[in-house]
Amino acid sequence: MTETLVFYLFAAMTVLAALRVITARNPVQAALFLVLAFCSMAGIWLLLEAEFLAMTLILVYVGAVMVLFLFVVMMLDIDLEQLREGFWRWFPFGILLAAVMVGEMFWVLGNRLTAESGLSTVVQHAADYSNTKELGRLIYTDYVYPFELAAVLLLIAIVAAIALTLRRRKGTKTQVVSQQIAVKREDRVRLVSMPAESKIGSAKKQER
Amino acid sequence: MMELLQTIEQTGQGLLGPLWLPLWTLIKIVVVVAPIMGSVAYLTLAERKILGFMQVRPGPNRVGYWGLLQPLADGIKLLLKEIIIPSSSNKFLFISAPVLALAPALAAWAVVPFGDGMQVSNLNAGLLYILAMTSLGVYGIIIAGWASNSKYAFLGALRSAAQIVSYELAMGFALVSVLLVAQSMNLGDIVRGQQGNYGLFGWYFIPLFPVFVVYFIAGVAETNRAPFDLAEDEATIVAGFHTEYSGMGFALFFLAEYANMILIAALASVMFLGGWLNPFHGWPVLGGLTDWVPGLLWMLGKMSVMLFLFLWFRATFPRYRYDQLMRLGWKVFIPLTLVWVVVIAAWMQTPFWLW
Numbered sequence: 001m002t003e004t005l006v007f008y009l010f011a012a013m014t015v016l017a018a019l020r021v022i023t024a025r026n027p028v029q030a031a032l033f034l035v036l037a038f039c040s041m042a043g044i045w046l047l048l049e050a051e052f053l054a055m056t057l058i059l060v061y062v063g064a065v066m067v068l069f070l071f072v073v074m075m076l077d078i079d080l081e082q083l084r085e086g087f088w089r090w091f092p093f094g095i096l097l098a099a100v101m102v103g104e105m106f107w108v109l110g111n112r113l114t115a116e117s118g119l120s121t122v123v124q125h126a127a128d129y130s131n132t133k134e135l136g137r138l139i140y141t142d143y144v145y146p147f148e149l150a151a152v153l154l155l156i157a158i159v160a161a162i163a164l165t166l167r168r169r170k171g172t173k174t175q176v177v178s179q180q181i182a183v184k185r186e187d188r189v190r191l192v193s194m195p196a197e198s199k200i201g202s203a204k205k206q207e208r
Numbered sequence: 209m210m211e212l213l214q215t216i217e218q219t220g221q222g223l224l225g226p227l228w229l230p231l232w233t234l235i236k237i238v239v240v241v242a243p244i245m246g247s248v249a250y251l252t253l254a255e256r257k258i259l260g261f262m263q264v265r266p267g268p269n270r271v272g273y274w275g276l277l278q279p280l281a282d283g284i285k286l287l288l289k290e291i292i293i294p295s296s297s298n299k300f301l302f303i304s305a306p307v308l309a310l311a312p313a314l315a316a317w318a319v320v321p322f323g324d325g326m327q328v329s330n331l332n333a334g335l336l337y338i339l340a341m342t343s344l345g346v347y348g349i350i351i352a353g354w355a356s357n358s359k360y361a362f363l364g365a366l367r368s369a370a371q372i373v374s375y376e377l378a379m380g381f382a383l384v385s386v387l388l389v390a391q392s393m394n395l396g397d398i399v400r401g402q403q404g405n406y407g408l409f410g411w412y413f414i415p416l417f418p419v420f421v422v423y424f425i426a427g428v429a430e431t432n433r434a435p436f437d438l439a440e441d442e443a444t445i446v447a448g449f450h451t452e453y454s455g456m457g458f459a460l461f462f463l464a465e466y467a468n469m470i471l472i473a474a475l476a477s478v479m480f481l482g483g484w485l486n487p488f489h490g491w492p493v494l495g496g497l498t499d500w501v502p503g504l505l506w507m508l509g510k511m512s513v514m515l516f517l518f519l520w521f522r523a524t525f526p527r528y529r530y531d532q533l534m535r536l537g538w539k540v541f542i543p544l545t546l547v548w549v550v551v552i553a554a555w556m557q558t559p560f561w562l563w
Contacts (some may be wrong), residue, residue: 028354032301035347055336063247063343064373067350071369074354074362130332132393177535 007047013040026071039061049125051072052132238326240317248466249279255519262523289455294357297452301355306453306460309348313467316341320474321396323484323503335383338475339376342430345468346372349432349439349449352461358453364448365532368432368439371403374537375429385416385552386479389563399483401542401561405490413480415555415563419548420480422541424517427472429537431465433518435525436533473514474507481510518551 017037024030038061045054139147220228253268253275268275293299319334321327331337338481346369353365388411390398404410413420429436440448450461475481484503488494528536555561 032351052334053337055333055340058340059336059343063346063376063519067346067369067373068356070350071366074350075366077463132333132336177532 003047005074007044010040010043010047013037025074028070035062035066038066038164049129050131052135071200071206214356231319233328237318240322240328241314241319241322242315244314244467245463247470249283249468251470251515252282252462253279254515258519259344259523262520280509283459284545286354286370286459287472291457292452292454294452297357298355299499301351302452303457304465305348305355307348309345309364309464310460310467311346312344313464313471314407316471317474318472319395321399321478321483323373324400325396326484327396329394331394333393334395335387338395339380339383342369342378342379342468342471343372343462348461348464353449354454356449358452361449361451364441364451367441367445368449371436371438371533371537373434374534375426375541377424378537378541379426379430380425381542381549382419383479385419385545386412388549388552389416389556390479393476398528399478399485402482403485407485407489407491407495408482408487409500410563411480411482411485412563413486415552415561416480416548419545420476422545423480424472424476424514426537426541427476429517429533431468431472432519433465433469434522435499437527438530438533441527446539453524469515470511473511473518474513477507477510477520481514483507483510483534499560509524 014037017033017040020033021030022038024033038057042054042057042062045051045057217228217232220232224231257267257275268278271277271281290352293302316338318328319331319337343557349368349372353361353363353368356362386398387393390401392398392401398412402411432439438448440450444452450458450485453461482505486495486498486503486506488498
């Protein structure tokens with residue numbers, strides 16, 4: 001009973017937030033609504049006892065990806081009118097895309113095979129059941145090759161992203177920290193010993 | 209003590225039935241949050257006193273004996289101040305930003321164990337929960353900077369966002385090596401994994417010493433404390449993301465910052481310094497002399513030492529420049545923690561692993 005109530009609360013929040021993502025006038029607000037959608041989605045995953053995925057969703061998407069997203073959106077000088085241009089021209093295409101996606105979801109979720117496989121019912125586990133441990137066991141045994149492949153793919157993406165941004169501009173001045181730390185007093189300061197006071201005539205002679 | 213709690217639970221269960229669980233949880237939350245708020249208030253006083261002593265001056269000493277009522281006076285002053293909302297700012301976001309900063313800072317306390325079983329929620333994925341909650345704190349800062357409609361606030365918010373996201377990675381890898389050693393993400397189990405007959409030699413700070421140092425420094429950077437307080441660098445961007453805030457809005461940001469500081473101190477004690485365990489347990493003479501001390505006191509003592517380090521850093525180090533900050537995070541801490549994860553994983557397979 002309570003669970004159903006909580007589910008509908010989170011589901012309603014997700015749908016509303018997702019709607020606002022595409023209807024909000026301001027891009028920053030749209031991004032913040034996307035954050036809300038992620039958070040309520042994490043709540044639904046918690047209801048499904050998938051605490052590892054829920055926390056990871058918050059940690060990765062809300063805590064890192066969306067922060068950088070907001071970062072970029074806030075810095076852009078966006079012309080709202082320009083963004084709205086061509087909305088009606090692309091509208092039929094968007095509707096078609098949405099219809100295809102809804103159709104696919106019906107096809108997958110309403111399928112007889114899905115219903116028979118038991119995926120549609122949540123298995124209740126004991127309190128000491130660790131979702132994280134089970135997930136770790138699965139990806140490092142049964143699904144180790146797909147997992148390693150995904151990891152390699154990500155590694156390639158990292159290397160490519162770094163390679164794209166790694167260029168040396170001419171004329172920039174940077175410091176080499178190791179040189180800065182290794183510097184000795186003798187490199188920077190020269191002590192000049194000179195008498196505190198002297199006669200005008202003899203000053204020239206004592207100059208080093 | 210435990211029996212008393214059990215009888216309370218049983219009678220409550222009998223009296224209220226299904227309503228008892230929410231009520232009992234609420235009571236637990238109040239029991240955790242109220243002392244945190246109190247310690248935040250007195251941490252500000254401690255900070256000013258300690259900074260004062262380090263700079264050979266008395267610090268606040270006018271309000272109450274030894275300045276002990278100073279936090280109260282500050283609180284009343286901030287409560288009574290007018291809240292100014294800047295023109296053409298986003299009012300809703302402007303007001304909700306301090307709340308968004310404070311809420312995750314307090315929510316993360318739900319899984320921190322103060323003693324054996326003394327936690328609001330005994331979560332299996334406690335470590336992940338902590339990471340998720342602390343990563344949410346950055347939203348308060350970003351939204352505050354954007355909603356203020358001020359260039360200084362915006363620059364402060366951007367600096368802070370980049371800084372927190374960068375240091376979160378180093379922190380995450382530090383936590384990975386902790387969970388590798390403890391083989392659990394439950395904070396209670398992590399402390400129990402450090403139990404042994406050798407007292408503090410069984411704690412994880414010995415095999416994980418580089419990670420411990422990285423974790424704590426990254427924690428200082430995450431909470432925007434000196435020497436990493438570039439988000440509120442008064443010499444270049446006035447007061448950073450909270451430039452436009454006055455009264456309680458400003459106070460909430462400070463509450464969040466100090467609550468986060470105490471949280472980092474608590475987590476460092478739980479994961480590296482044995483949490484509620486006695487450092488002398490099992491030692492010849494000292495062990496017997498100190499075993500009667502309750503675990504809560506050890507935990508609070510360790511937290512206090514870590515908090516003192518926060519204040520000591522602030523009095524000692526000059527502020528980092530932004531490129532130095534980024535270099536330290538990306539080029540020193542992240543590779544160091546990554547290497548140490550591999551070292552620990554290899555070390556644990558050898559017979560020389562003693563923890």
